[in-house]
Amino acid sequence: xxxxxxxxxxxxxxxxxxxxxxxxxxxxxxxxxxxxxxxxxxxxxxxxxxxxxxxxxxxxxxxxxxxxxxxxxxxxxxxxxxxxxxxxxxxxxxxxxxx
Amino acid sequence: xxxxxxxxxxxxxxxxxxxxxxxxxxxxxxxxxxxxxxxxxxxxxxxxxxxxxxxxxxxxxxxxxxxxxxxxxxxxxxxxxxxxxxxxxxxxxxxxxxxxxxxxxxxxxxxxxxxxxxxxxxxxxxxxxxxxxxxxxxxxxxxxxxxxxxxxxxxxxxxxxxxxxxxxxxxxxxxxxxxxxxxxxxxxxxxxxxxxxxxxxxxxxxxxxxxxxxxxxxxxxxxxxxxxxxxxxxxx
Numbered sequence: 001x002x003x004x005x006x007x008x009x010x011x012x013x014x015x016x017x018x019x020x021x022x023x024x025x026x027x028x029x030x031x032x033x034x035x036x037x038x039x040x041x042x043x044x045x046x047x048x049x050x051x052x053x054x055x056x057x058x059x060x061x062x063x064x065x066x067x068x069x070x071x072x073x074x075x076x077x078x079x080x081x082x083x084x085x086x087x088x089x090x091x092x093x094x095x096x097x098x099x
Numbered sequence: 100x101x102x103x104x105x106x107x108x109x110x111x112x113x114x115x116x117x118x119x120x121x122x123x124x125x126x127x128x129x130x131x132x133x134x135x136x137x138x139x140x141x142x143x144x145x146x147x148x149x150x151x152x153x154x155x156x157x158x159x160x161x162x163x164x165x166x167x168x169x170x171x172x173x174x175x176x177x178x179x180x181x182x183x184x185x186x187x188x189x190x191x192x193x194x195x196x197x198x199x200x201x202x203x204x205x206x207x208x209x210x211x212x213x214x215x216x217x218x219x220x221x222x223x224x225x226x227x228x229x230x231x232x233x234x235x236x237x238x239x240x241x242x243x244x245x246x247x248x249x250x251x252x253x254x255x256x257x258x259x260x261x262x263x264x265x266x267x268x269x270x271x272x273x274x275x276x277x278x279x280x281x282x283x284x285x286x287x288x289x290x291x292x293x294x295x296x297x298x299x300x301x302x303x304x305x306x307x308x309x310x311x312x313x314x315x316x317x318x319x320x321x322x323x324x325x326x327x328x329x330x331x332x333x334x335x
Contacts, residue, residue: 005210006203015200022192025327026185032335041327049320056203056316058309063141066148073152077159084163088170 004061014055021048128301140306147310151317158321161273165328168265175262177333179255179270182247184238188330191234192322198227199319202312209308212300217308221292224315228285235278242267270329277325280318287311 025044033040054060059070133139169176201223208216246254249268253260291311298304 005207008204008207011200011203011207015196018196018199019193022189022196022326025331026189029327029331029334037333037335041331045324045327048323052199052316052320052323056199056319057313062144065141066145069145069148069152073155076152077155077162080156080159080163081166084167085170088167 004058006055006058006061010055014051017051018048128303136302140302143306143310144313147313151313154317158273158276161269161276162324165269165273168269169332172259172262172265173333175259176266178257178259179263179266180330180332181334182242182245183270183330184241185330185334187234187238188326191231192326194227194231194234195319195322198224198231199316201227202315206305206309206312209295209300209305214295214300217295217300218292221288221295225285225288225292228281228288228315232278232281232285235274235281242271273325273329277318277321280321284311284315284318287314 021044025041028040028044029037031037053070059066129136129139133142201220205217205220205224208214208218208220242248246252247267248271249264253264253267255263257263288311291308294304295308
């Protein structure tokens with residue numbers, strides 16, 4: 001797995017995309033897209049993070065076991081977000097008994 | 100991981116990386132509890148990934164706090180964010196991405212046994228990491244002098260002052276924890292840099308550089324999310 005040597009060309013290509021992504025995310029922040037601003041900012045960040053994980057961190061060339069560990073980290077993070085917000089965002093939906 | 104690396108580094112030389120260094124095979128390349136070098140490498144990187152998953156949850160708690168408070172105080176978060184310096188934050192993002200590139204090239208240098216490339220890129224990575232920390236310190240200094248550090252001296256005009264203070268609490272907690280990881284990272288790089296000039300560039304050392312690389316890239320990824328979430332709210 002880690003014996004795979006990634007070419008310099010690939011590293012520089014990923015680097016270039018990360019730089020462009022940074023420029024785009026700053027530019028996009030100054031354009032009013034309403035609700036979409038958040039999605040664009042997060043979308044670009046997710047793409048950048050994915051590139052770092054796949055190429056700089058060699059996950060693209062790693063074993064299935066490594067993939068499972070990486071994905072499990074994201075799954076647990078999403079569970080934490082989802083369960084927390086499912087509490088906070090639903091408070092007040094139902095009246096308290098006796099109120 | 101930091102402790103382990105630091106402790107391992109203290110021992111110096113080639114017999115680092117596993118607790119059973121004394122029982123390695125004659126070449127010193129393979130610890131006795133592994134069948135092959137490939138298995139040994141796989142176990143090391145997998146262990147590092149498991150650690151990084153715990154780190155995701157560590158930062159994840161703060162990201163959850165951010166999510167909850169921002170969804171309730173969108174206006175105050177935007178107001179607080181406007182007092183952060185996009186230029187410094189943006190420059191730091193670029194600096195960190197550059198450092199990730201040099202770190203990746205350092206790992207490549209270790210893989211192809213090119214000591215010059217390994218050492219050079221490790222030095223560049225350390226320099227870029229230090230640059231990030233200096234810029235961060237300048238930013239912190241400005242926030243302190245503008246009374247934006249949460250606490251008794253916090254001053255913010257307007258009815259949202261308390262909510263903006265919460266934004267700054269989260270800002271300092273998240274960037275502070277991130278900066279702490281950067282400091283640890285630069286320290287580990289210093290250790291690996293000294294070793295890179297001395298030890299033979301065999302599989303075990305290459306794996307060690309790779310493990311440090313995984314940590315460094317992880318810290319970069321955290322910043323990739325922190326930058327838009329803290330600096331770029333409601334700028335339009």
